Amino acid sequence: MTIPLEPQHATGVPTARDDDEPGVSLWRAAWRRMIRNPAAIAGALIVLAFALVAIFAPLLAPYSEGVQDWRGDVTPSDVPGPRDGNLLGVDRYGADLFSQIIYGARQSLIVGVVSTAGGLAVGALLGIIAGGLGKMADTIVMRIVDIMLSIPSLLLAVSIVAVLGQERKSVMIAIAAAQVPIFARLLRGSMLAQRNADYVLAANSLGLRRRTIVMSHVLPNSLGPTIVQATLNLATAIIEVAALSYLGLGGGDLAEAEWGRMLVAAQDRFDESPQLAFGPGIAILISALGFTLLGEGLRDALDPKGRR
Amino acid sequence: MVGGGGGDDSSDSSPYPSGEMLLSVRDLRVVFGRNSKHQRQVVAVDEVSFDVDRGQHLGLVGESGSGKSVTSLAVMGLLPRRGVKVSGEVLFAGENLLTASERRMRAVRGRDIAMIFQDPMTSLNPVLTIGTQLEEVIESHRKLDSGAARKKAGELLEMVAMPDAGHRLKDYPHQLSGGMRQRVLIAIALANEPRLIIADEPTTALDVTIQAQVLEILKQVVADTGTALIMITHDLGVVAGLCDSVRVMYQGRVVEAAPRRPLFAEPRHPYTNGLLASVPRLDTPRGEPLTPIPGSPTDVLSWSKGCAFAPRCPNRVDECEQTAPRLEESGARSLRCYNPVEHARRGVSA
Numbered sequence: 001m002t003i004p005l006e007p008q009h010a011t012g013v014p015t016a017r018d019d020d021e022p023g024v025s026l027w028r029a030a031w032r033r034m035i036r037n038p039a040a041i042a043g044a045l046i047v048l049a050f051a052l053v054a055i056f057a058p059l060l061a062p063y064s065e066g067v068q069d070w071r072g073d074v075t076p077s078d079v080p081g082p083r084d085g086n087l088l089g090v091d092r093y094g095a096d097l098f099s100q101i102i103y104g105a106r107q108s109l110i111v112g113v114v115s116t117a118g119g120l121a122v123g124a125l126l127g128i129i130a131g132g133l134g135k136m137a138d139t140i141v142m143r144i145v146d147i148m149l150s151i152p153s154l155l156l157a158v159s160i161v162a163v164l165g166q167e168r169k170s171v172m173i174a175i176a177a178a179q180v181p182i183f184a185r186l187l188r189g190s191m192l193a194q195r196n197a198d199y200v201l202a203a204n205s206l207g208l209r210r211r212t213i214v215m216s217h218v219l220p221n222s223l224g225p226t227i228v229q230a231t232l233n234l235a236t237a238i239i240e241v242a243a244l245s246y247l248g249l250g251g252g253d254l255a256e257a258e259w260g261r262m263l264v265a266a267q268d269r270f271d272e273s274p275q276l277a278f279g280p281g282i283a284i285l286i287s288a289l290g291f292t293l294l295g296e297g298l299r300d301a302l303d304p305k306g307r308r
Numbered sequence: 309m310v311g312g313g314g315g316d317d318s319s320d321s322s323p324y325p326s327g328e329m330l331l332s333v334r335d336l337r338v339v340f341g342r343n344s345k346h347q348r349q350v351v352a353v354d355e356v357s358f359d360v361d362r363g364q365h366l367g368l369v370g371e372s373g374s375g376k377s378v379t380s381l382a383v384m385g386l387l388p389r390r391g392v393k394v395s396g397e398v399l400f401a402g403e404n405l406l407t408a409s410e411r412r413m414r415a416v417r418g419r420d421i422a423m424i425f426q427d428p429m430t431s432l433n434p435v436l437t438i439g440t441q442l443e444e445v446i447e448s449h450r451k452l453d454s455g456a457a458r459k460k461a462g463e464l465l466e467m468v469a470m471p472d473a474g475h476r477l478k479d480y481p482h483q484l485s486g487g488m489r490q491r492v493l494i495a496i497a498l499a500n501e502p503r504l505i506i507a508d509e510p511t512t513a514l515d516v517t518i519q520a521q522v523l524e525i526l527k528q529v530v531a532d533t534g535t536a537l538i539m540i541t542h543d544l545g546v547v548a549g550l551c552d553s554v555r556v557m558y559q560g561r562v563v564e565a566a567p568r569r570p571l572f573a574e575p576r577h578p579y580t581n582g583l584l585a586s587v588p589r590l591d592t593p594r595g596e597p598l599t600p601i602p603g604s605p606t607d608v609l610s611w612s613k614g615c616a617f618a619p620r621c622p623n624r625v626d627e628c629e630q631t632a633p634r635l636e637e638s639g640a641r642s643l644r645c646y647n648p649v650e651h652a653r654r655g656v657s658a
Contacts, residue, residue, distance in 0.1 A: 203433070221433065
């Protein structure tokens with residue numbers, strides 16, 4: 001049986017490829033690889049949809065947030081399920097479940113993005129200090145990171161919320177803090193690997209300043225895995241937001257819809273009204289899946305082994 | 309922006325006294341590892357001395373592991389500080405670089421001495437355009453606005469005969485062929501008009517036709533700029549075309565030192581002789597087997613028990629296995645051998 005030699009297989013030879021037009025950076029080449037990956041596209045679409053839903057929640061939701069117009073229909077033994085006017089039924093407080101889920105996307109997205117960005121910023125800074133400054137800084141920073149890593153991330157987040165008080169700000173700080181060691185470790189590791197690269201030796205042989213070498217040679221070549229991790233961490237952050245709310249540590253305005261809190265409310269009525277749990281549960285699942293698929297797609301696109 | 313501190317410019321303006329060599333390496337010794345129960349020291353380079361004068365081209369020849377690359381890294385001060393002991397003297401224009409501060413070395417590197425590395429595929433930063441990388445080097449050692457630096461970068465690419473030089477500045481390394489990347493590396497080395505370029509096997513990673521092109525370009529630019537050159541290679545053909553004098557290294561020591569012509573006409577050390585004999589020649593009859601040097605380099609510590617080349621040497625005498633020969637000077641040549649090759653009988657010119 002002969003294997004048809006498709007153009008993409010023929011590119012094993014290091015000749016010019018379609019990626020290799022003048023001015024095509026590695027990042028752009030990675031982008032082109034990513035948009036050919038169906039899983040990455042699916043992830044990107046989910047993330048995009050999630051973001052749009054969060055931003056345009058007031059336009060998309062049939063009813064406003066926290067409107068509990070159907071309170072009269074809710075009895076201790078019965079919560080109305082899907083019916084005319086309430087696509088997924090109403091929740092235990094008489095609010096439209098579908099609208100609540102849509103508004104819940106806002107909380108998850110804001111907290112997830114802000115806390116991951118915070119974790120990334122602090123973690124990357126620590127990583128650069130550890131990976132770029134030298135042995136002493138490396139030892140000090142990494143021992144601190146080791147201590148942070150020795151505490152399970154959710155437990156760390158729970159303790160921070162407990163200390164700082166139950167506010168949305170402290171939830172963000174808590175989730176960010178739990179992510180700091182992951183980013184610090186990852187960035188430091190890839191920077192150390194890059195420090196032995198030939199072009200870093202070459203840069204040293206040309207008398208470039210250390211700062212230049214770290215910032216313009218070592219760092220940009222080390223960012224790939226960190227960006228991938230940030231995307232994957234968004235998924236974790238969304239789950240952790242829900243988990244903290246589920247544990248009653250979510251903070252924030254109780255009138256604001258929040259997926260984790262919706263799950264708590266649903267749990268003791270799970271036998272009679274499973275739709276109360278499925279709605280927010282599936283929302284958490286799909287949004288986390290979207291970020292995970294996108295992250296995996298990014299990883300494949302940025303992985304040097306994927307390049308020829 | 310000037311890369312180093314205040315005293316940097318002094319060496320530029322004060323020409324060194326006449327008679328002083330541009331680079332003078334004295335008894336260079338590089339030892340890896342610490343002496344302990346678990347670790348054995350490895351002497352990578354020992355008793356290496358050579359001089360390079362302005363505009364002179366020196367060839368350092370030897371097979372893998374002979375210490376030639378370590379020598380060049382030691383001269384540049386680029387060996388790791390931990391676990392490596394470097395002793396001897398590396399005098400650059402009279403200044404001992406081995407005792408110079410790291411800050412001072414950063415000012416010297418790239419401005420006074422530049423290096424061209426072996427593998428053009430990995431010696432360029434993949435995420436920066438070659439224009440950026442050229443400008444970075446130019447701007448790190450002198451004050452230039454970015455427009456002037458960009459112009460200079462374009463000129464450098466033209467100097468190394470880069471096709472379509474103006475447009476190449478915006479290219480990333482992966483868009484260039486190996487030969488073009490090596491030209492970029494040569495251009496980067498030339499960026500600050502160094503007085504000495506160390507080329508560490510600059511053509512090894514290239515295919516043969518490109519090797520010739522790149523060598524021709526290198527030869528041209530060092531001739532045009534009057535830059536001194538240390539060419540590190542295992543390829544005697546490269547040396548023959550480029551170098552004024554040659555040091556042949558074996559197992560970390562110089563075994564033969566000579567100006568180019570006498571070395572090629574009358575190689576005296578059996579190792580040099582074997583290297584020359586092993587080069588395939590066009591005038592050898594078809595079917596004739598090649599002439600290899602038997603065996604392979606043994607232990608790096610092997611100079612402690614006589615001559616390291618003795619196990620592979622056709623001229624071996626008893627003395628070779630007793631004590632290591634010293635490098636004996638005679639006229640312009642030096643030789644580390646008890647029983648050198650005699651040339652009345654050999655007839656190289658035939």
